[in-house]
Amino acid sequence: MLFMIESYMIRAGSRYLRRCFSKNVATKDSQEIILQPHDNFTSVRRKSLKIAILGAPNAGKSTLVNQLIKRSICPASSKVHTTQTKADAIYCENDTQLIFMDTPGMVSAKELKRYKLADTFRNDPKVSLATADIVGIVQDAQNMYTRDKINPNILALLTENIINKIPMILIFNKVDKLKKKEVLLQLVNIMIKNSKSLKFSDIFMVSALTGDGTDDLRTYLLDSAKPRDWQYEGHIYSNYKCEDIIQQTVRAKLMDILPNEVPYNLKIILEHFDTGADDNIMAVVTVSCPKKNIARLLIRRNINKLVGNRIKQVAVMAEQELRHAFRTPVRLRLIVQSPT
Structure with missing residues:
Protein backbone atom coordinates (compact mmCIF):
# COMPACT_ATOMS: atom_id res chain seq x y z
CA MET A 1 0.00 0.00 0.00
CA ARG A 228 8.86 16.08 -31.47
CA ASP A 229 6.32 16.46 -34.27
CA TRP A 230 3.16 14.41 -34.23
CA GLN A 231 2.88 11.41 -36.52
CA TYR A 232 -0.88 11.86 -37.01
CA GLU A 233 -3.08 14.92 -37.29
CA GLY A 234 -5.15 15.75 -34.23
CA HIS A 235 -8.51 14.52 -35.54
CA ILE A 236 -7.19 11.02 -36.37
CA TYR A 237 -7.72 8.32 -33.74
CA SER A 238 -6.80 5.16 -35.68
CA ASN A 239 -4.75 4.13 -38.69
CA TYR A 240 -7.66 1.86 -39.66
CA LYS A 241 -10.47 3.01 -41.94
CA CYS A 242 -13.99 3.29 -40.50
CA GLU A 243 -15.02 0.37 -42.71
CA ASP A 244 -12.34 -1.86 -41.17
CA ILE A 245 -13.37 -0.90 -37.63
CA ILE A 246 -17.00 -1.80 -38.41
CA GLN A 247 -16.07 -5.24 -39.75
CA GLN A 248 -13.76 -6.00 -36.83
CA THR A 249 -16.34 -4.85 -34.27
CA VAL A 250 -19.01 -7.12 -35.76
CA ARG A 251 -16.55 -10.01 -35.76
CA ALA A 252 -15.65 -9.39 -32.11
CA LYS A 253 -19.31 -9.36 -31.03
CA LEU A 254 -19.92 -12.62 -32.91
CA MET A 255 -16.98 -14.12 -31.00
CA ASP A 256 -18.63 -13.08 -27.73
CA ILE A 257 -22.04 -14.49 -28.54
CA LEU A 258 -21.24 -17.72 -30.43
CA PRO A 259 -19.84 -20.86 -28.77
CA ASN A 260 -16.46 -22.55 -29.13
CA GLU A 261 -14.79 -22.34 -32.56
CA VAL A 262 -17.90 -21.28 -34.50
CA PRO A 263 -17.10 -17.54 -34.94
CA TYR A 264 -13.59 -18.26 -36.27
CA ASN A 265 -15.12 -19.85 -39.37
CA LEU A 266 -17.32 -16.90 -40.35
CA LYS A 267 -16.56 -14.36 -43.08
CA ILE A 268 -17.48 -10.76 -42.32
CA ILE A 269 -17.98 -8.56 -45.40
CA LEU A 270 -18.95 -4.88 -45.43
CA GLU A 271 -21.48 -4.57 -48.27
CA HIS A 272 -22.51 -0.93 -47.85
CA PHE A 273 -21.10 2.10 -46.02
CA ASP A 274 -22.47 5.62 -46.13
CA THR A 275 -22.36 8.81 -44.06
CA GLY A 276 -25.31 11.19 -43.82
CA ALA A 277 -25.40 14.97 -43.79
CA ASP A 278 -25.23 15.04 -39.98
CA ASP A 279 -22.23 12.61 -39.97
CA ASN A 280 -24.36 9.63 -38.97
CA ILE A 281 -23.19 6.27 -40.31
CA MET A 282 -25.20 3.61 -42.09
CA ALA A 283 -23.65 0.22 -42.82
CA VAL A 284 -24.71 -3.18 -44.09
CA VAL A 285 -22.56 -6.18 -43.15
CA THR A 286 -22.89 -9.72 -44.43
CA VAL A 287 -22.07 -12.66 -42.16
CA SER A 288 -21.22 -15.60 -44.42
CA CYS A 289 -21.61 -19.01 -42.73
CA PRO A 290 -19.84 -22.15 -44.03
CA LYS A 291 -22.74 -24.42 -42.92
CA LYS A 292 -26.52 -24.09 -42.71
CA ASN A 293 -26.66 -25.12 -39.06
CA ILE A 294 -24.42 -22.16 -38.13
CA ALA A 295 -26.73 -19.79 -40.00
CA ARG A 296 -29.71 -21.27 -38.15
CA LEU A 297 -27.86 -20.73 -34.88
CA LEU A 298 -27.67 -17.02 -35.69
CA ILE A 299 -31.23 -16.46 -36.90
CA ARG A 300 -33.12 -18.83 -34.60
CA ARG A 301 -35.20 -16.86 -32.11
CA ASN A 302 -33.99 -17.02 -28.53
CA ILE A 303 -37.02 -17.25 -26.24
CA ASN A 304 -35.07 -16.16 -23.16
CA LYS A 305 -33.74 -12.96 -24.79
CA LEU A 306 -35.86 -9.86 -25.27
CA VAL A 307 -33.73 -8.71 -28.21
CA GLY A 308 -34.73 -11.70 -30.37
CA ASN A 309 -32.27 -13.88 -32.24
CA ARG A 310 -28.50 -13.83 -31.93
CA ILE A 311 -27.85 -11.76 -35.04
CA LYS A 312 -30.07 -8.97 -33.68
CA GLN A 313 -28.18 -9.09 -30.40
CA VAL A 314 -24.91 -8.74 -32.29
CA ALA A 315 -26.28 -5.76 -34.24
CA VAL A 316 -27.37 -3.98 -31.05
CA MET A 317 -24.03 -4.58 -29.29
CA ALA A 318 -21.99 -3.60 -32.34
CA GLU A 319 -24.00 -0.39 -32.84
CA GLN A 320 -23.38 0.62 -29.23
CA GLU A 321 -19.65 -0.04 -29.56
CA LEU A 322 -19.39 1.83 -32.85
CA ARG A 323 -21.21 4.86 -31.47
CA HIS A 324 -18.57 5.01 -28.76
CA ALA A 325 -15.82 4.61 -31.36
CA PHE A 326 -17.02 7.23 -33.86
CA ARG A 327 -18.99 9.45 -31.42
CA THR A 328 -21.82 9.71 -33.90
CA PRO A 329 -25.10 7.82 -34.49
CA VAL A 330 -24.60 4.45 -36.20
CA ARG A 331 -27.22 2.33 -37.93
CA LEU A 332 -26.08 -1.22 -38.61
CA ARG A 333 -27.83 -3.97 -40.55
CA LEU A 334 -26.54 -7.55 -40.50
CA ILE A 335 -27.40 -10.13 -43.16
CA VAL A 336 -26.79 -13.84 -42.63
CA GLN A 337 -25.79 -15.93 -45.65
CA SER A 338 -25.45 -19.71 -45.82
CA PRO A 339 -24.73 -22.33 -48.49
CA THR A 340 -27.72 -23.10 -50.73
Whole structure:
Protein backbone atom coordinates (compact mmCIF):
# COMPACT_ATOMS: atom_id res chain seq x y z
CA MET A 1 0.00 0.00 0.00
CA LEU A 2 2.88 2.37 0.84
CA PHE A 3 4.41 1.60 -2.56
CA MET A 4 1.18 2.59 -4.31
CA ILE A 5 0.81 5.83 -2.30
CA GLU A 6 4.40 6.91 -2.99
CA SER A 7 4.00 6.11 -6.68
CA TYR A 8 0.80 8.14 -6.84
CA MET A 9 2.40 11.16 -5.14
CA ILE A 10 5.34 11.14 -7.54
CA ARG A 11 3.04 11.06 -10.57
CA ALA A 12 0.79 13.77 -9.13
CA GLY A 13 3.83 16.00 -8.61
CA SER A 14 5.03 15.29 -12.12
CA ARG A 15 1.60 16.22 -13.44
CA TYR A 16 1.69 19.55 -11.59
CA LEU A 17 5.17 20.42 -12.85
CA ARG A 18 4.18 19.49 -16.40
CA ARG A 19 1.20 21.83 -16.36
CA CYS A 20 2.87 24.77 -14.61
CA PHE A 21 6.31 24.84 -16.18
CA SER A 22 5.74 23.59 -19.75
CA LYS A 23 7.85 25.46 -22.30
CA ASN A 24 5.15 25.03 -24.94
CA VAL A 25 3.23 28.24 -24.28
CA ALA A 26 0.41 29.03 -26.73
CA THR A 27 -1.77 32.11 -27.09
CA LYS A 28 -4.91 30.03 -27.39
CA ASP A 29 -6.11 26.60 -26.38
CA SER A 30 -3.81 23.97 -27.91
CA GLN A 31 -6.73 21.67 -28.73
CA GLU A 32 -8.15 24.46 -30.91
CA ILE A 33 -4.82 24.69 -32.71
CA ILE A 34 -4.96 20.96 -33.44
CA LEU A 35 -8.39 21.15 -35.02
CA GLN A 36 -7.79 24.12 -37.32
CA PRO A 37 -7.87 22.70 -40.87
CA HIS A 38 -5.53 25.35 -42.28
CA ASP A 39 -2.78 24.61 -39.76
CA ASN A 40 0.31 22.62 -40.68
CA PHE A 41 0.25 20.20 -37.74
CA THR A 42 3.98 19.43 -38.02
CA SER A 43 4.97 23.09 -37.54
CA VAL A 44 3.90 23.32 -33.88
CA ARG A 45 6.27 22.23 -31.12
CA ARG A 46 4.64 19.20 -29.62
CA LYS A 47 5.35 15.91 -27.86
CA SER A 48 4.53 12.32 -28.65
CA LEU A 49 5.10 8.78 -27.41
CA LYS A 50 4.77 5.42 -29.16
CA ILE A 51 3.77 2.56 -26.86
CA ALA A 52 4.01 -1.10 -27.88
CA ILE A 53 1.42 -3.15 -25.99
CA LEU A 54 2.43 -6.79 -25.58
CA GLY A 55 0.83 -9.66 -23.72
CA ALA A 56 -0.41 -13.21 -23.84
CA PRO A 57 -3.66 -13.98 -25.70
CA ASN A 58 -6.75 -12.73 -23.83
CA ALA A 59 -4.76 -10.61 -21.37
CA GLY A 60 -7.03 -7.65 -22.17
CA LYS A 61 -4.66 -5.59 -24.33
CA SER A 62 -7.28 -4.25 -26.75
CA THR A 63 -9.78 -3.43 -23.99
CA LEU A 64 -7.03 -1.55 -22.16
CA VAL A 65 -6.07 0.45 -25.26
CA ASN A 66 -9.74 1.37 -25.81
CA GLN A 67 -9.94 2.68 -22.25
CA LEU A 68 -6.73 4.67 -22.64
CA ILE A 69 -7.86 6.44 -25.84
CA LYS A 70 -11.49 6.72 -24.65
CA ARG A 71 -12.85 5.11 -27.84
CA SER A 72 -13.78 1.52 -28.76
CA ILE A 73 -11.41 1.28 -31.71
CA CYS A 74 -9.64 -2.05 -31.15
CA PRO A 75 -11.75 -5.22 -31.44
CA ALA A 76 -12.13 -6.98 -28.10
CA SER A 77 -13.94 -10.13 -27.03
CA SER A 78 -13.83 -12.86 -24.40
CA LYS A 79 -12.13 -15.28 -26.83
CA VAL A 80 -8.45 -15.51 -27.73
CA HIS A 81 -6.98 -14.13 -30.97
CA THR A 82 -9.62 -11.44 -31.44
CA THR A 83 -6.83 -9.07 -32.48
CA GLN A 84 -5.13 -10.47 -35.56
CA THR A 85 -3.15 -7.50 -36.88
CA LYS A 86 -1.29 -4.54 -35.42
CA ALA A 87 -3.33 -1.37 -35.02
CA ASP A 88 -2.35 2.17 -34.08
CA ALA A 89 -4.81 3.80 -31.67
CA ILE A 90 -4.18 7.51 -31.16
CA TYR A 91 -4.97 9.73 -28.19
CA CYS A 92 -4.30 13.50 -28.16
CA GLU A 93 -4.36 15.75 -25.12
CA ASN A 94 -3.24 19.37 -25.33
CA ASP A 95 0.25 19.33 -26.86
CA THR A 96 0.83 15.57 -26.52
CA GLN A 97 0.00 12.61 -28.76
CA LEU A 98 0.07 9.00 -27.57
CA ILE A 99 0.22 6.23 -30.17
CA PHE A 100 -0.73 2.83 -28.77
CA MET A 101 0.37 -0.07 -30.94
CA ASP A 102 -2.07 -2.88 -30.15
CA THR A 103 -0.66 -6.26 -31.19
CA PRO A 104 -1.95 -9.85 -31.50
CA GLY A 105 -1.44 -12.08 -28.48
CA MET A 106 2.04 -13.58 -28.30
CA VAL A 107 2.21 -17.14 -29.60
CA SER A 108 5.01 -19.62 -30.25
CA ALA A 109 6.05 -20.89 -33.68
CA LYS A 110 4.43 -24.22 -32.77
CA GLU A 111 1.10 -22.55 -31.94
CA LEU A 112 1.33 -20.45 -35.09
CA LYS A 113 1.55 -23.57 -37.21
CA ARG A 114 -0.90 -25.69 -35.21
CA TYR A 115 -3.75 -23.18 -35.32
CA LYS A 116 -2.86 -21.87 -38.80
CA LEU A 117 -2.57 -18.31 -37.57
CA ALA A 118 -1.64 -15.45 -39.87
CA ASP A 119 1.97 -14.27 -40.16
CA THR A 120 0.92 -11.05 -38.43
CA PHE A 121 0.96 -12.93 -35.11
CA ARG A 122 4.71 -13.39 -35.56
CA ASN A 123 5.68 -10.19 -37.41
CA ASP A 124 3.52 -7.40 -35.92
CA PRO A 125 4.99 -7.47 -32.38
CA LYS A 126 8.47 -7.17 -33.91
CA VAL A 127 7.37 -4.23 -36.07
CA SER A 128 5.90 -2.49 -33.02
CA LEU A 129 9.06 -2.94 -30.96
CA ALA A 130 11.20 -1.52 -33.76
CA THR A 131 9.50 1.88 -33.47
CA ALA A 132 8.39 1.95 -29.82
CA ASP A 133 9.55 4.49 -27.23
CA ILE A 134 8.23 2.37 -24.38
CA VAL A 135 6.87 -1.17 -23.97
CA GLY A 136 3.82 -2.01 -21.90
CA ILE A 137 3.56 -5.68 -20.95
CA VAL A 138 0.04 -6.66 -19.90
CA GLN A 139 -0.35 -9.46 -17.35
CA ASP A 140 -3.66 -11.16 -16.56
CA ALA A 141 -3.78 -10.82 -12.77
CA GLN A 142 -6.75 -13.19 -12.65
CA ASN A 143 -4.84 -16.11 -14.19
CA MET A 144 -3.22 -17.78 -11.19
CA TYR A 145 -1.05 -20.01 -13.41
CA THR A 146 0.68 -17.29 -15.44
CA ARG A 147 0.33 -13.99 -13.55
CA ASP A 148 3.64 -14.28 -11.66
CA LYS A 149 5.83 -14.87 -14.71
CA ILE A 150 6.38 -13.20 -18.06
CA ASN A 151 5.11 -15.14 -21.06
CA PRO A 152 8.07 -17.06 -22.58
CA ASN A 153 7.06 -15.93 -26.07
CA ILE A 154 7.48 -12.32 -24.94
CA LEU A 155 10.86 -13.07 -23.38
CA ALA A 156 11.99 -14.70 -26.63
CA LEU A 157 10.98 -11.57 -28.54
CA LEU A 158 12.73 -9.12 -26.21
CA THR A 159 16.36 -9.47 -27.21
CA GLU A 160 19.12 -8.02 -25.04
CA ASN A 161 19.42 -5.07 -27.40
CA ILE A 162 15.73 -4.21 -26.97
CA ILE A 163 15.77 -4.68 -23.19
CA ASN A 164 18.68 -2.26 -22.79
CA LYS A 165 17.29 0.28 -25.26
CA ILE A 166 13.56 0.61 -24.54
CA PRO A 167 12.05 1.25 -21.09
CA MET A 168 9.35 -1.18 -20.03
CA ILE A 169 6.36 -0.98 -17.71
CA LEU A 170 4.37 -3.86 -16.26
CA ILE A 171 0.56 -3.61 -16.27
CA PHE A 172 -1.44 -6.02 -14.13
CA ASN A 173 -4.91 -6.13 -15.68
CA LYS A 174 -8.24 -7.55 -14.41
CA VAL A 175 -7.49 -6.58 -10.81
CA ASP A 176 -11.23 -6.14 -10.26
CA LYS A 177 -11.59 -9.92 -10.51
CA LEU A 178 -9.35 -10.57 -7.50
CA LYS A 179 -11.11 -11.20 -4.20
CA LYS A 180 -7.90 -10.90 -2.19
CA LYS A 181 -6.16 -7.64 -3.10
CA GLU A 182 -3.02 -8.57 -1.15
CA VAL A 183 -2.24 -10.92 -4.05
CA LEU A 184 -1.25 -7.84 -6.05
CA LEU A 185 1.48 -6.88 -3.58
CA GLN A 186 2.75 -10.46 -3.65
CA LEU A 187 2.92 -10.34 -7.44
CA VAL A 188 4.83 -7.06 -7.37
CA ASN A 189 7.37 -8.52 -4.91
CA ILE A 190 7.80 -11.62 -7.05
CA MET A 191 8.40 -9.59 -10.20
CA ILE A 192 10.86 -7.22 -8.50
CA LYS A 193 12.90 -9.91 -6.73
CA ASN A 194 12.97 -12.46 -9.56
CA SER A 195 16.43 -12.16 -11.13
CA LYS A 196 15.16 -13.77 -14.34
CA SER A 197 12.37 -11.23 -14.70
CA LEU A 198 12.58 -8.05 -16.75
CA LYS A 199 13.49 -4.71 -15.20
CA PHE A 200 10.45 -2.42 -15.21
CA SER A 201 10.44 1.36 -14.93
CA ASP A 202 7.07 1.21 -13.19
CA ILE A 203 4.24 -1.19 -12.33
CA PHE A 204 0.54 -0.43 -12.72
CA MET A 205 -2.58 -2.20 -11.51
CA VAL A 206 -5.65 -1.61 -13.64
CA SER A 207 -9.01 -2.94 -14.70
CA ALA A 208 -9.41 -2.35 -18.41
CA LEU A 209 -13.05 -3.43 -18.14
CA THR A 210 -14.09 -0.87 -15.49
CA GLY A 211 -11.41 1.75 -16.19
CA ASP A 212 -9.94 1.66 -12.67
CA GLY A 213 -6.30 2.76 -12.74
CA THR A 214 -6.26 3.70 -16.43
CA ASP A 215 -6.27 7.46 -15.78
CA ASP A 216 -3.08 7.13 -13.76
CA LEU A 217 -1.46 5.04 -16.50
CA ARG A 218 -2.47 7.53 -19.20
CA THR A 219 -1.05 10.45 -17.21
CA TYR A 220 2.23 8.57 -16.71
CA LEU A 221 2.53 8.08 -20.47
CA LEU A 222 1.63 11.71 -21.20
CA ASP A 223 4.39 12.79 -18.82
CA SER A 224 6.85 10.43 -20.57
CA ALA A 225 6.27 11.89 -24.05
CA LYS A 226 9.21 13.23 -26.06
CA PRO A 227 9.41 16.65 -27.75
CA ARG A 228 8.86 16.08 -31.47
CA ASP A 229 6.32 16.46 -34.27
CA TRP A 230 3.16 14.41 -34.23
CA GLN A 231 2.88 11.41 -36.52
CA TYR A 232 -0.88 11.86 -37.01
CA GLU A 233 -3.08 14.92 -37.29
CA GLY A 234 -5.15 15.75 -34.23
CA HIS A 235 -8.51 14.52 -35.54
CA ILE A 236 -7.19 11.02 -36.37
CA TYR A 237 -7.72 8.32 -33.74
CA SER A 238 -6.80 5.16 -35.68
CA ASN A 239 -4.75 4.13 -38.69
CA TYR A 240 -7.66 1.86 -39.66
CA LYS A 241 -10.47 3.01 -41.94
CA CYS A 242 -13.99 3.29 -40.50
CA GLU A 243 -15.02 0.37 -42.71
CA ASP A 244 -12.34 -1.86 -41.17
CA ILE A 245 -13.37 -0.90 -37.63
CA ILE A 246 -17.00 -1.80 -38.41
CA GLN A 247 -16.07 -5.24 -39.75
CA GLN A 248 -13.76 -6.00 -36.83
CA THR A 249 -16.34 -4.85 -34.27
CA VAL A 250 -19.01 -7.12 -35.76
CA ARG A 251 -16.55 -10.01 -35.76
CA ALA A 252 -15.65 -9.39 -32.11
CA LYS A 253 -19.31 -9.36 -31.03
CA LEU A 254 -19.92 -12.62 -32.91
CA MET A 255 -16.98 -14.12 -31.00
CA ASP A 256 -18.63 -13.08 -27.73
CA ILE A 257 -22.04 -14.49 -28.54
CA LEU A 258 -21.24 -17.72 -30.43
CA PRO A 259 -19.84 -20.86 -28.77
CA ASN A 260 -16.46 -22.55 -29.13
CA GLU A 261 -14.79 -22.34 -32.56
CA VAL A 262 -17.90 -21.28 -34.50
CA PRO A 263 -17.10 -17.54 -34.94
CA TYR A 264 -13.59 -18.26 -36.27
CA ASN A 265 -15.12 -19.85 -39.37
CA LEU A 266 -17.32 -16.90 -40.35
CA LYS A 267 -16.56 -14.36 -43.08
CA ILE A 268 -17.48 -10.76 -42.32
CA ILE A 269 -17.98 -8.56 -45.40
CA LEU A 270 -18.95 -4.88 -45.43
CA GLU A 271 -21.48 -4.57 -48.27
CA HIS A 272 -22.51 -0.93 -47.85
CA PHE A 273 -21.10 2.10 -46.02
CA ASP A 274 -22.47 5.62 -46.13
CA THR A 275 -22.36 8.81 -44.06
CA GLY A 276 -25.31 11.19 -43.82
CA ALA A 277 -25.40 14.97 -43.79
CA ASP A 278 -25.23 15.04 -39.98
CA ASP A 279 -22.23 12.61 -39.97
CA ASN A 280 -24.36 9.63 -38.97
CA ILE A 281 -23.19 6.27 -40.31
CA MET A 282 -25.20 3.61 -42.09
CA ALA A 283 -23.65 0.22 -42.82
CA VAL A 284 -24.71 -3.18 -44.09
CA VAL A 285 -22.56 -6.18 -43.15
CA THR A 286 -22.89 -9.72 -44.43
CA VAL A 287 -22.07 -12.66 -42.16
CA SER A 288 -21.22 -15.60 -44.42
CA CYS A 289 -21.61 -19.01 -42.73
CA PRO A 290 -19.84 -22.15 -44.03
CA LYS A 291 -22.74 -24.42 -42.92
CA LYS A 292 -26.52 -24.09 -42.71
CA ASN A 293 -26.66 -25.12 -39.06
CA ILE A 294 -24.42 -22.16 -38.13
CA ALA A 295 -26.73 -19.79 -40.00
CA ARG A 296 -29.71 -21.27 -38.15
CA LEU A 297 -27.86 -20.73 -34.88
CA LEU A 298 -27.67 -17.02 -35.69
CA ILE A 299 -31.23 -16.46 -36.90
CA ARG A 300 -33.12 -18.83 -34.60
CA ARG A 301 -35.20 -16.86 -32.11
CA ASN A 302 -33.99 -17.02 -28.53
CA ILE A 303 -37.02 -17.25 -26.24
CA ASN A 304 -35.07 -16.16 -23.16
CA LYS A 305 -33.74 -12.96 -24.79
CA LEU A 306 -35.86 -9.86 -25.27
CA VAL A 307 -33.73 -8.71 -28.21
CA GLY A 308 -34.73 -11.70 -30.37
CA ASN A 309 -32.27 -13.88 -32.24
CA ARG A 310 -28.50 -13.83 -31.93
CA ILE A 311 -27.85 -11.76 -35.04
CA LYS A 312 -30.07 -8.97 -33.68
CA GLN A 313 -28.18 -9.09 -30.40
CA VAL A 314 -24.91 -8.74 -32.29
CA ALA A 315 -26.28 -5.76 -34.24
CA VAL A 316 -27.37 -3.98 -31.05
CA MET A 317 -24.03 -4.58 -29.29
CA ALA A 318 -21.99 -3.60 -32.34
CA GLU A 319 -24.00 -0.39 -32.84
CA GLN A 320 -23.38 0.62 -29.23
CA GLU A 321 -19.65 -0.04 -29.56
CA LEU A 322 -19.39 1.83 -32.85
CA ARG A 323 -21.21 4.86 -31.47
CA HIS A 324 -18.57 5.01 -28.76
CA ALA A 325 -15.82 4.61 -31.36
CA PHE A 326 -17.02 7.23 -33.86
CA ARG A 327 -18.99 9.45 -31.42
CA THR A 328 -21.82 9.71 -33.90
CA PRO A 329 -25.10 7.82 -34.49
CA VAL A 330 -24.60 4.45 -36.20
CA ARG A 331 -27.22 2.33 -37.93
CA LEU A 332 -26.08 -1.22 -38.61
CA ARG A 333 -27.83 -3.97 -40.55
CA LEU A 334 -26.54 -7.55 -40.50
CA ILE A 335 -27.40 -10.13 -43.16
CA VAL A 336 -26.79 -13.84 -42.63
CA GLN A 337 -25.79 -15.93 -45.65
CA SER A 338 -25.45 -19.71 -45.82
CA PRO A 339 -24.73 -22.33 -48.49
CA THR A 340 -27.72 -23.10 -50.73
